[in-house]
Amino acid sequence: MCHNIKVLSKVSNGELSICNGCNIYHLEFNNIYFEFTLEQYHRFKTYLxxxxxxxxxxxxxxxxxxxxxxxxxxxxxxxxxxxxxxxxELKVLFCHRGSVYENKITLIDIDYTFILN
Known part of the structure; x- marks a missing residue:
C-alpha cells in the first residue's frame, strides 16, 4: 500500500495521484481504479x-x-x-489542469433529462 501519495489533479468524478515512494500513478474515476507505471501512464494519456x-x-x-x-x-x-x-474530465485529470469546474458551467455540462409537462 502506498503511503506517500500526492494528488496531481482532481475533478468531480475522480482524481489522479502519484506515489512518490514507488512512482506508481493512481487513477480513481467513478467506479474504476487504475495503477499505472510511468510508461503505462504516458501510453494511456496519449491514447486518451x-x-x-x-x-x-x-x-x-x-x-x-x-x-x-x-x-x-x-x-x-x-x-x-x-x-x-x-x-x-479524464483529459483534465491527465493535463493536470486542476478542475474541470474552475470555469462557469453551461447547460450542456449538466447531465439532467428535462421533461416539460
Whole structure:
C-alpha cells in the first residue's frame, strides 16, 4: 500500500495521484481504479488525448446507451465505456489542469433529462 501519495489533479468524478515512494500513478474515476507505471501512464494519456468525442457520439448516435465512447483494454472481452463529459474530465485529470469546474458551467455540462409537462 502506498503511503506517500500526492494528488496531481482532481475533478468531480475522480482524481489522479502519484506515489512518490514507488512512482506508481493512481487513477480513481467513478467506479474504476487504475495503477499505472510511468510508461503505462504516458501510453494511456496519449491514447486518451487523441480520442475525438464528437466522432464517437455521432457514430453511436442511434445506440440506446448513455455512454458511447469506448476505451479498449488488453483483456479482449473488456471495453470501458464513457460519455463525452467523462472523457473531458479524464483529459483534465491527465493535463493536470486542476478542475474541470474552475470555469462557469453551461447547460450542456449538466447531465439532467428535462421533461416539460
Amino acid at each position: 488525448l487523441a480520442i475525438e468525442e464528437d466522432y464517437w457520439e455521432e457514430m453511436y448516435a442511434d445506440a440506446k446507451v448513455k455512454r458511447k465512447i469506448p476505451i479498449p483494454s488488453i483483456q479482449e472481452n473488456l471495453v470501458l465505456m464513457f460519455n463525452k463529459q467523462e472523457i473531458l
